[in-house]
Amino acid sequence: MKRETIERLAMDRALGELNEDAATLFETYLAEHAEARQWAEPMTQTCIRTRQAIAQKTQPSSAQLAPPKPFRVDWSALARWAAVIAVAAILGAAIGRRSAPSPTPEPETVIVRTVPRQAGAEGWRRVLGETEEGFWQTKAVAMLQSQPREVQRSTESGPSLWDRYRQFRKERSREKVY
Amino acid sequence: MARTFQTEFDQFWRQTCGKVRAYMFCASNSASDADDLAQECYLRAFRNWDRFDERGSRQAWLFAIARNTQTDWFRKRGRDARVLERSLVERASEASPPELDDAEALWRAIGRLTAEHREIVHLRFGADLSYDEIARTLNVPVGTVRSRLHRALKAIREQMEEVRNET
Known part of the structure; x- marks a missing residue:
């Protein structure tokens, strides 16, 4: 050949x-x-x-080529996801209901009665007794201490720090006056 | 009906994807380009699935599409057959480094072949098609395939001998 x-x-x-x-x-x-x-x-x-x-x-x-997965609707996976979403929604609603403020908040009135100190009358008498208007001053302070005050507590917004300071100053000045 | 077609195409893809990609890689010498080309080829096959003549070979039909896809793709990228051929020859003619292994030298030798011979080598060794399938793909007689492949392998051998003599 x-x-x-x-x-x-x-x-x-x-x-x-x-x-x-x-x-x-x-x-x-x-x-x-x-x-x-x-x-x-x-x-x-x-x-x-x-x-x-x-x-x-x-x-x-070519070995890296993976065969393509044909698109198929996986109903069981969809059902699982739907269940997870439903549970999450129920939990969210329950937590939200617990943490939400009451729908109609009404301001409540609290009566604060300042209790005179045990040795209030005598103490004041001891401090103010030497002054000229000792009796009247002692009586006024005692009346002031035993006078009930009304404090309105609102749920909307409490007094600001400045307001509380002013009220404190006012009370102090009132005490000094008497 | 649609499900049957989907299954049939999926099965066909599994059987041939490795071959098509290897064939595309041989032509482009790039993994990403080969992926793009293979994807485009299967897209065309998918669109024209019903136009296939059942008397012929489905694989040969696919590789005919693959050939056209290659041609169109290179043309679209501004690399027509001549430019591609030149680039392959240039790449193959680069000075061979001393540490070049046998496989790389052979790969370059294939790159230096004429387009006709290179294609037949790619179809036979890359796509692993039989003589008969190559003949159907290229629409030439089996005898032509044999003689072209013989000449291509002879040319590769001669070039490899040249490389061996140079080193």
């Missing part, structure tokens, strides 16, 4: 394109003809190495 024929047959055999009978015949021929073997070998090697080189380049990347 000619060199080209040998090479082509070698190529066909390396690529698996020869049927079994033809491959056996070709093997027998090569075994008997050393020169034909020398021609066939380089072609076989070229086929093998070309396949390896291309596989080395392309296979790692």
Whole structure:
């Protein structure tokens, strides 16, 4: 056989394109003809190495390809999500109802009665007794201490720090006056 | 009906995606480009699924689409067949570094082949198509496929011998 024929047959055999009978015949021929073997070998090697080189380049990347998942509606997953959302909504509503302020807040009036000190009368008498208006002053202070005061506590907004300071100053000045 | 088609296409995709991507990679030498090309190819196949003649090979039909996809894609990117060929030759002709391994040298040798020979090598070794499938894809006789492949492999061998002699 000619060199080209040998090479082509070698190529066909390396690529698996020869049927079994033809491959056996070709093997027998090569075994008997050393020169034909020398021609066939380089072609076989070229086929093998070309396949390896291309596989080395392309296979790692193509192996990364994952088959696409066809879009399907997963009803069980949807039901699970719906249940989670419903539970979250119920919990949220319950927590919100507990933490919300009462719908109609009414200002409550608290009567604060200043209890005179145990030794109030005597104490005052001791302090103010030496002054000219000792009796009247003592009586006025005692009346002031026992007088009930009304403090309006509003839920809307409490007195500011400035208001409380002014009230404190007013009381102090009143005490000084008496 | 739609479900059957979906399953059929999915199965076909699983069978051929590796081959198509390898074929695209051989042509573009880029993983991302190969992915784009393969995706475009399957999109076209999906759209034209009903236009396939059942007497032929579905795989050969797909690779005919793949070829057209390659051509259109490179043209769209301003790289027509000639430019692509030139770039491949230039890339292949770059001075080979001494540590270049055998596989890389062979890859470059493939890049130096003519477009006709390179394509047949890509279809045979990249896409792993049989002679018959290549013949159907390229619409040429099987004998032509054999002779082209033989010449291509011979050219690769000669170039590899040159490289070996240079080093």
